[in-house]
Amino acid sequence: MKSVLKLNNINSFYGKIQVLKKVSIEVFEGEIIALIGANGAGKTTTLMSISGIVPAGSGEILFMGKPVHSMSPDKIVSLGISQVPEGRHIFPYLTVMENLDIGAFLRTDRTGIKKDMDYIFDLFPILAERQHQAGGTLSGGEQQMLAISRALMARPRLLLLDEPSLGLAPLVVKRIFEIIKKINYRNNTTILLVEQNVNQALKVANRGYVMENGCITLVDSAKNLLSNKEVKKAYLGLY
Numbered sequence: 001m002k003s004v005l006k007l008n009n010i011n012s013f014y015g016k017i018q019v020l021k022k023v024s025i026e027v028f029e030g031e032i033i034a035l036i037g038a039n040g041a042g043k044t045t046t047l048m049s050i051s052g053i054v055p056a057g058s059g060e061i062l063f064m065g066k067p068v069h070s071m072s073p074d075k076i077v078s079l080g081i082s083q084v085p086e087g088r089h090i091f092p093y094l095t096v097m098e099n100l101d102i103g104a105f106l107r108t109d110r111t112g113i114k115k116d117m118d119y120i121f122d123l124f125p126i127l128a129e130r131q132h133q134a135g136g137t138l139s140g141g142e143q144q145m146l147a148i149s150r151a152l153m154a155r156p157r158l159l160l161l162d163e164p165s166l167g168l169a170p171l172v173v174k175r176i177f178e179i180i181k182k183i184n185y186r187n188n189t190t191i192l193l194v195e196q197n198v199n200q201a202l203k204v205a206n207r208g209y210v211m212e213n214g215c216i217t218l219v220d221s222a223k224n225l226l227s228n229k230e231v232k233k234a235y236l237g238l239y
């Protein structure tokens with residue numbers, strides 16, 4: 001299997017405080033990987049380090065075999081890594097269409113952009129219906145769909161999703177996880193997923209990494225993690 005992303009002993013800091021401690025993660029082409037852990041464990045910081053927003057203090061990050069840990073965030077996006085941040089952060093006063101255009105700002109292939117827009121409207125018919133509506137007037141679930149779609153407009157090989165189900169109603173959560181599977185399957189987009197909804201995340205993922213206090217403490221197939229005693233107790237509320 002081809003390695004898409006490889007983190008080797010990443011140490012990341014906020015000022016003098018070390019948040020990530022020797023984090024090593026590998027993601028292979030076509031996989032969905034769940035990164036799980038308690039609040040404050042360092043999951044978001046891991047995604048931010050991959051995107052270049054919180055540059056790694058030391059260690060290396062390879063994307064398709066190429067070192068990216070010293071690159072700027074826009075360069076990293078242009079290589080094929082897109083992040084959907086926690087809390088969505090869509091532009092509330094811009095229309096759905098304008099939000100999507102922003103996702104494609106590094107691209108110049110007009111025909112490809114049009115094709116991807118059609119693909120997104122097929123994936124999320126509600127966004128097609130609301131394309132002239134301001135982003136801020138959409139429901140929480142629709143805004144999450146828009147945030148994912150905006151990231152897809154950069155045509156990523158690797159999609160980083162930070163808590164896509166946060167604050168959404170159960171039915172919408174179900175739909176979001178279906179969409180994640182569909183994006184992975186239809187486009188062969190590799191996905192690194194950070195989720196508090198550990199049960200759902202491990203159900204769609206191939207493998208999972210457990211993070212505690214800035215360290216990776218467990219790596220296994222999603223199936224094994226779902227039946228792992230410690231995972232069940234700490235993250236699934238099962239005894």
Ligand code: ATP
Nearest residue numbers: 014017019037038039040041042043044045046086
């Ligand atoms: P959550 O699920 O709550 O988002 P997380 O696992 O994603 O948690 P991070 O957001 O990566 O965890 O936070 C890891 C640690 O870094 C926490 O102790 C947090 O307080 C700290 N931290 C996060 N962002 C900053 C920042 N901008 N400045 C200083 N410390 C930060």
